[in-house]
Amino acid sequence: MEDKCKIVIVGGGSVGKTCITLRYLNNKFITHYDPTIEESYRKMTILDGKPILLEILDTAGQDEFRSVRDKYLRTGEGFVIVYSITSADSLWEAQSFHEAIEKVKDTTDTPSLTVGNKSDLESQRQVSTSEGQELAQKFRSQFLEVSAKSGKNIEQVFETIARDVRNWKAKKSGKNQSNKRNSSAISKKKKNCEII
Numbered sequence: 001m002e003d004k005c006k007i008v009i010v011g012g013g014s015v016g017k018t019c020i021t022l023r024y025l026n027n028k029f030i031t032h033y034d035p036t037i038e039e040s041y042r043k044m045t046i047l048d049g050k051p052i053l054l055e056i057l058d059t060a061g062q063d064e065f066r067s068v069r070d071k072y073l074r075t076g077e078g079f080v081i082v083y084s085i086t087s088a089d090s091l092w093e094a095q096s097f098h099e100a101i102e103k104v105k106d107t108t109d110t111p112s113l114t115v116g117n118k119s120d121l122e123s124q125r126q127v128s129t130s131e132g133q134e135l136a137q138k139f140r141s142q143f144l145e146v147s148a149k150s151g152k153n154i155e156q157v158f159e160t161i162a163r164d165v166r167n168w169k170a171k172k173s174g175k176n177q178s179n180k181r182n183s184s185a186i187s188k189k190k191k192n193c194e195i196i
């Protein structure tokens with residue numbers, strides 16, 4: 001059976017979450033702004049030679065539509081945290097989304113990727129590349145500057161987060177297997193004790 005990966009795209013309003021998602025899925029760029037409530041998509045792809053089903057959830061950046069936030073944070077396996085390089089405020093918002101993820105997941109090792117979008121708007125830049133990188137380091141996530149308009153680094157967004165989730169799951173199931181082995185070794189020992 002193929003792998004599955006639940007990816008959630010988060011970030012402030014109008015940073016370009018929907019445009020990133022639709023550029024990846026349809027290779028199209030939408031110029032008008034229509035705030036998202038919540039949209040989900042599925043895409044089958046090949047990652048590192050193996051099939052994987054990506055379940056992508058495009059979420060609301062606008063405050064008034066954020067009521068279901070905790071639910072999707074709980075079910076997501078990998079998070080793409082988006083800000084716009086043209087908005088310093090959106091970098092702060094990215095931070096608050098990251099805090100919400102850590103709080104809901106109650107762990108610091110959830111796979112995430114920090115993305116600075118609208119890299120085609122260099123003349124309107126308010127967030128330097130190094131500021132974005134610093135934030136990503138703080139989140140212990142990888143970092144990409146992208147443009148939904150030009151398509152720059154869009155494929156990499158989904159490849160990177162899907163690979164992270166796949167590795168994270170493999171690590172987790174490896175740990176579970178060794179826990180099972182340990183506990184069955186303990187129960188065997190116990191049985192041996194009873195016989196003696």
Ligand SMILES: Nc1nc2c(ncn2[C@@H]2O[C@H](COP(=O)(O)OP(=O)(O)OP(=O)(O)O)[C@@H](O)[C@H]2O)c(=O)[nH]1
Binds near residue numbers: 119
């Ligand atoms: N120049 C440029 N504009 C972009 C880019 N990505 C998005 N936009 C524009 O920014 C506006 C908002 O984009 P959306 O993708 O709808 O933003 P969003 O983050 O989904 O917004 P919410 O759904 O409200 O959270 C639209 O007018 C897009 O055309 C980009 O890479 N470059």
Ligand SMILES: [Mg+2]
Binds near residue numbers: 018019034036060
């Ligand atoms: Mg949207």
